[in-house]
């Protein structure tokens with residue numbers, strides 16, 4: 001079973017490449033950003049709590065995310081495999097994910113990181129903001145907050161997977177198809 005953590009800063013292409021990966025490998029896409037936005041749209045208590053953080057470009061508290069992912073994995077144990085997109089984003093979440101997987105007799109195959117420069121990320125997100133309707137895509141200060149949160153809290157998560165010999169990085173700049181090709185090579189080598 002393939003269980004992939006797709007890693008990278010805001011705008012790196014995690015969602016874009018996940019769509020192509022699920023099509024090719026038949027995996028289940030678990031995007032915590034998408035799950036949170038669905039809660040927000042449905043105006044659930046969880047959504048209202050998360051909104052305060054998301055609209056400032058800050059990370060939502062770990063316990064909220066961990067509970068959400070635990071439910072989703074337990075409900076889909078018989079999937080062909082998972083792509084985790086946007087999770088784990090802290091070392092606490094990474095430790096929790098290992099436990100969630102073990103509780104379901106599963107394990108993470110590897111983390112694959114998309115490497116993209118800050119300038120390119122900002123351009124991509126501002127461009128998407130014209131049509132995405134995402135409150136956190138709308139201005140440069142907010143995008144910078146998201147990148148800052150990534151640098152301080154999320155980037156160190158790579159060390160967790162490096163320590164397990166499960167970390168792989170690829171160049172996230174280029175055409176969507178050429179990046180996908182490199183991504184598939186990394187997936188096939190897991």
Ligand code: AP5
Pocket residue numbers: 008009010011012013014015016017032033034036053054055057058059060061062065085086087088089093124125127128136146172173174175176179
């Ligand atoms: P989340 O939804 O995960 O957003 P993000 O990490 O900021 O990333 P994005 O979805 O913006 O980018 P992406 O890497 O998916 O890129 P995409 O493919 O869309 O999280 C949102 C918020 O939710 C967080 O800020 C936080 O508050 C909260 N949250 C979520 N998970 C959490 C967690 N685990 N813990 C705590 N809080 C959490 O591509 C971006 C754009 O670029 C698109 O327009 C795309 O068309 C374009 N593009 C893609 N590839 C290319 C390419 N190769 N060349 C040119 N353009 C490209």
Ligand code: MG
Pocket residue numbers: 014015031033086
């Ligand atoms: Mg995304």
